[in-house]
Amino acid sequence: MRSAAILAVWLIPVVALAGPLAVFDGGRAAAIVKADGLQAEGLEAVRDLAAYLKRSTGAEFTVISEAEADPARHPVRLYVGAVAALPAADREALVRLDSDAYLVDITADGSAFLVGPQPWSTYWAVCQFLEDQVGVRWLFPGPLGEDVPEHERLVLPPWRQVYTPVLLSRQWSGDHHGGRWSLRQRLHARYRFHHNLVRVFDAERYYDEHPEWFPLRASGQRYRPQGEKDHSWQPCLASDSSVRHAAACARQAWAENPGLDSFSYGCNDGQGWCECEGCKAMDRPLTPWEGFEGTYSCRYYAWLNRVAADLETTHPENLIGCLAYSTYILPPEPIGLHRNVIPYYTSNRADYYEPEFRQQDQRLLEWWGRVAHQMGIYDYAYGMGFAIPRIYSHLFQEAIQHAVKNRVKGFYAEVYPNWGLDGPKLYLMSRVLWNPAVDIDALFTEWNQRLFRESWEPMAAYFRRCERAWSEQRTGRGHWAYRLAGDPRQFEVFPPAVLAECTGYLDQAAALAQSDLVRERIRFFRKTWEITLLLAGNYWAGHEVDRLVAAEAPLEQVAAALRRMADQVVTLDTDAYVRERVGNDPIAFHPPLPGWFEPLKTGADANAMRLSASRLSARVVREAVEGGRISADDLRGLIGRRLDEAFGTAGSENFRAYVARLRAMALKVAKVTRCDAPPAIDGRLDDPAWTGADVLTDFVRWGNTAAAQYPTRARLLHDGTMLYIALDCEQDTSALQTDAAPRDGSTWKDDSVEIFINPGLEALPYVQFILNARGAFFDLWGRKEGESYAERVGATFTCRWATQVEPGRWTGELAIPLSEFGCTAAPRTLLRLNLARNVQGKAPEISAWFLSVKAHADAASRGWIVFE
Numbered sequence: 001m002r003s004a005a006i007l008a009v010w011l012i013p014v015v016a017l018a019g020p021l022a023v024f025d026g027g028r029a030a031a032i033v034k035a036d037g038l039q040a041e042g043l044e045a046v047r048d049l050a051a052y053l054k055r056s057t058g059a060e061f062t063v064i065s066e067a068e069a070d071p072a073r074h075p076v077r078l079y080v081g082a083v084a085a086l087p088a089a090d091r092e093a094l095v096r097l098d099s100d101a102y103l104v105d106i107t108a109d110g111s112a113f114l115v116g117p118q119p120w121s122t123y124w125a126v127c128q129f130l131e132d133q134v135g136v137r138w139l140f141p142g143p144l145g146e147d148v149p150e151h152e153r154l155v156l157p158p159w160r161q162v163y164t165p166v167l168l169s170r171q172w173s174g175d176h177h178g179g180r181w182s183l184r185q186r187l188h189a190r191y192r193f194h195h196n197l198v199r200v201f202d203a204e205r206y207y208d209e210h211p212e213w214f215p216l217r218a219s220g221q222r223y224r225p226q227g228e229k230d231h232s233w234q235p236c237l238a239s240d241s242s243v244r245h246a247a248a249c250a251r252q253a254w255a256e257n258p259g260l261d262s263f264s265y266g267c268n269d270g271q272g273w274c275e276c277e278g279c280k281a282m283d284r285p286l287t288p289w290e291g292f293e294g295t296y297s298c299r300y301y302a303w304l305n306r307v308a309a310d311l312e313t314t315h316p317e318n319l320i321g322c323l324a325y326s327t328y329i330l331p332p333e334p335i336g337l338h339r340n341v342i343p344y345y346t347s348n349r350a351d352y353y354e355p356e357f358r359q360q361d362q363r364l365l366e367w368w369g370r371v372a373h374q375m376g377i378y379d380y381a382y383g384m385g386f387a388i389p390r391i392y393s394h395l396f397q398e399a400i401q402h403a404v405k406n407r408v409k410g411f412y413a414e415v416y417p418n419w420g421l422d423g424p425k426l427y428l429m430s431r432v433l434w435n436p437a438v439d440i441d442a443l444f445t446e447w448n449q450r451l452f453r454e455s456w457e458p459m460a461a462y463f464r465r466c467e468r469a470w471s472e473q474r475t476g477r478g479h480w481a482y483r484l485a486g487d488p489r490q491f492e493v494f495p496p497a498v499l500a501e502c503t504g505y506l507d508q509a510a511a512l513a514q515s516d517l518v519r520e521r522i523r524f525f526r527k528t529w530e531i532t533l534l535l536a537g538n539y540w541a542g543h544e545v546d547r548l549v550a551a552e553a554p555l556e557q558v559a560a561a562l563r564r565m566a567d568q569v570v571t572l573d574t575d576a577y578v579r580e581r582v583g584n585d586p587i588a589f590h591p592p593l594p595g596w597f598e599p600l601k602t603g604a605d606a607n608a609m610r611l612s613a614s615r616l617s618a619r620v621v622r623e624a625v626e627g628g629r630i631s632a633d634d635l636r637g638l639i640g641r642r643l644d645e646a647f648g649t650a651g652s653e654n655f656r657a658y659v660a661r662l663r664a665m666a667l668k669v670a671k672v673t674r675c676d677a678p679p680a681i682d683g684r685l686d687d688p689a690w691t692g693a694d695v696l697t698d699f700v701r702w703g704n705t706a707a708a709q710y711p712t713r714a715r716l717l718h719d720g721t722m723l724y725i726a727l728d729c730e731q732d733t734s735a736l737q738t739d740a741a742p743r744d745g746s747t748w749k750d751d752s753v754e755i756f757i758n759p760g761l762e763a764l765p766y767v768q769f770i771l772n773a774r775g776a777f778f779d780l781w782g783r784k785e786g787e788s789y790a791e792r793v794g795a796t797f798t799c800r801w802a803t804q805v806e807p808g809r810w811t812g813e814l815a816i817p818l819s820e821f822g823c824t825a826a827p828r829t830l831l832r833l834n835l836a837r838n839v840q841g842k843a844p845e846i847s848a849w850f851l852s853v854k855a856h857a858d859a860a861s862r863g864w865i866v867f868e
C-alpha cells in the first residue's frame, strides 16, 4: 500500500489488557461526539452512525458536541471527525494523510475515533466502522439492498487501521438513482479530465478579441463556434497567447476553489482541427497502430506541455487532465509528456473477454504508461442500453491490476447501472478500485449469502452463469465504447439454453426461500430478468430468418421460417410489460434512452423483416437488370409478384401482418424524374418541377416497423447532372433544435434529415448528407475499410441547400453533384437510398423511409431509386 510510511508513524502498540468498547451494553448506548465544524458528508456521517446503530440495537444514540461531553454521563464515546480529543500525533498525521484515506481507531480505553482529512473520508471512516464492527452492508441501493444485523449487545475489542485507496480517483456517472450508495462504496472524483476546451476558449467571450484562438478553416476564415454545445472544432494551438490564456483559466479555477488541484484541457468531442500553418507545423502524425489514431497527438500534447510548464511555475503539484481519445489516442512519444499531465485513456474493458483485443488494448496502455507520468482510465461499464446482465467482474479486476502497474491513478466510467440485472457488479468494482488485490470471490460469496441467506447458492450460480455467458460470447469485440448497447445482437450472449439454465437457478432460489425478505430480494432480480427473457426470446424467434437470409437461402425457406417466427414472437406491449414488471424502479432497470431501447424491443423481428425485404428486392432487381427491365413501376411489380409466390397470402394473423410490413418495405422503389427546369434551391417547394415527382413517404420508426408519428415527404428530381431532393417535414417548429455548426457539426442531434446513398449493393462506398431545419449541412464519404472518421467527414462536395421554417413544418431543398462521388444520372441508373428523419424536443423520434435497425450506415437499410 502507498500509505506504508504513514502507517508506520501511526502504529501504536495495542495494550495487552485493553478495555473493550461498549457501544451498546446492558441497555446503555455510547454517545456520538461530533467534531466542531463538521460539514457536508461529515454531518451525514454522524446521522448515519446514529441511525444504523439504532436499527442494529434498537437503542437511541445521542449526538453531542465535544463541549457537551461529560465523563460521568458519557463514559463511552464514538468520536466523529477531527475532535480535540484526538491524540496530538494523530492530528498531525491527519494533515499529511491522503484526502481519501481515513482512520478507524478503537482505543484501549474504550473510545472510537472515526476520522479522515476531508468530510467524505470522515464519512467513509463511519462506513468502515459500521461494516466491520456492526456488520452493516450496502449491497445494492435502496432498503432491499441493505443488510443490518441485530445486536443485543455490541462490545468491541481494540482495533486500529488507516485505510488508503490504491486508485486515488474513483468516479462513475449515471448512478444518481442509487442515492448515497456510491459514496458509501468510497467513490470520489479527484482529477478533472473531461471535454473542456469549449469552455476554456469560450467563443462568446473571446472570439471578437482573439479570433486567432479559433480554428482556421480551408475557406481561410476563422471558425466562430456556436455556443457550448458546438463541439465541432478544436482551438488553434499555434499562438503563445492561447497557452497563457489556458494557464490563466486553471489558475483562476484553483484560486476560486482551493480544494481543486487539477484542471481539464480535454479536447472538444468532435474534430474540426485548425488548418493554419502554425498548427500544421506542430504536427508529427503518428502511424496508425492497430486501428488507433495519432493524427493530432503531437500537436495537441505539445501545446498541453507548454500549458503544463507555465502552470508548473506557480502550481508545481497540480495536475493537468485530458482525454486520450479519438485522433489523439496514441501517446506523443516523439515529444514526450510533461510530468504534470494525466491523460485518461478511453477504452471498453468489458470486451477484454476477447484475448486479442485485450492484449492490443493493454499494449497501448503500457505504451502510455511509458510516456506519461501518471494515467487515468476511462471506461464504459453500462448498464443502460443493455437488457441482459453484463457482468465481468473478474475481467475488470485483471484490467485494474494491469492498469495500476502502468501508472494508472484515476478511474472513470460511464455506468448508468441496471442493478437488477448486474447484481454484484458495481459493488465488486468499487472494492477493486480501492484495492485491486482484494479477494472478489470471497466478496461475491458474501454478497450472495448476506442477501439471499438460505437461497444463496442458486443465486450465486445464477450470477456466475451470467458472468460466464458474457465472457464466452461470440459477438465480436471492440474499441467502440458502446458496442452492443442498444443493439439486439446483445441477446446472442444469452442463447436459449443459457436463458433456460439461468431461469432454473432463479426458480430454485425462490423454492428455497423461507422469509418474505429473501423472497422479495429474489423477486427484485427475477422481475428484471423477465425483461431479458421476453426480449431475448423474441430475438431468438427471429434469428432463424436472419440466418437463412444471410446464407442466401431460397425465399420459400425464409418464408417458412418467418411463419414459425410469427408463431413464437410474444406480441405484447413491451413498454407496458417493463412498467408492470419493474414499475418505476430505476434501481432495477435504468430508464433507457429511447434510441437505446427501441431496437431491443423489436430488433429481432424488425431485423428479420429488414434483411428479408432488402435481400428480396436486391435479388429481383439483379434479375431485372439482366433482363433489361428497369423502371420503378416494373421493379415494384416484379417484387410484389415474387413476394406473393414465396410468402403466399394465407397464415396466422401475426404472419399476415409480418408479410404486409415486409411488402411495404420491399416495395420502396422510387423514380427520379427528369426535369428541364431545375428547382431554385431556396428551401421553398413551390417549383412546378416538384409536382410530377414520386413522393417518398410512409416513414417507419427506427428499430421498428410502426408508422412514424411525424410525417415526412421527400421528392427526387435530376437534370442529367445534379440530383435534387425536396424535404417536407411536419412537426411543431416553435422550438426547433438546431445547435450544430453550419458545416459538418453534430447535425444528427438536431431536427434534421439524413440522406444515405450507395451506388452498389455493398456497404462501401456510400455518401451521407444531413440537413438540419435551419440549414446546417453535413457531408461524409465512406470509400474503403479502415478510413478514419476524420478522413470520411473531410470529404467536401459542392452541394447547394436551403431550408424554410413555417408553423407546423420545415422544408428543405438540396442539389447534389452525382459525379463527385462517381455516380451518373443516366437513364435507368439504379442507386440505393435511405432517408432518416430526426425529430428532437419533448417527444423525440427517429424514423426512416426504409426500416433502419441500428446504424443507418448499415447497407441493408436501403430502398431503390431509378433515374428516368
Ligand SMILES: [Zn+2]
Pocket (backbone or CB within 6 Å): 215, 216, 235, 236, 237, 238, 274, 275, 276, 277, 278, 279, 280
Ligand atoms: Zn492554428
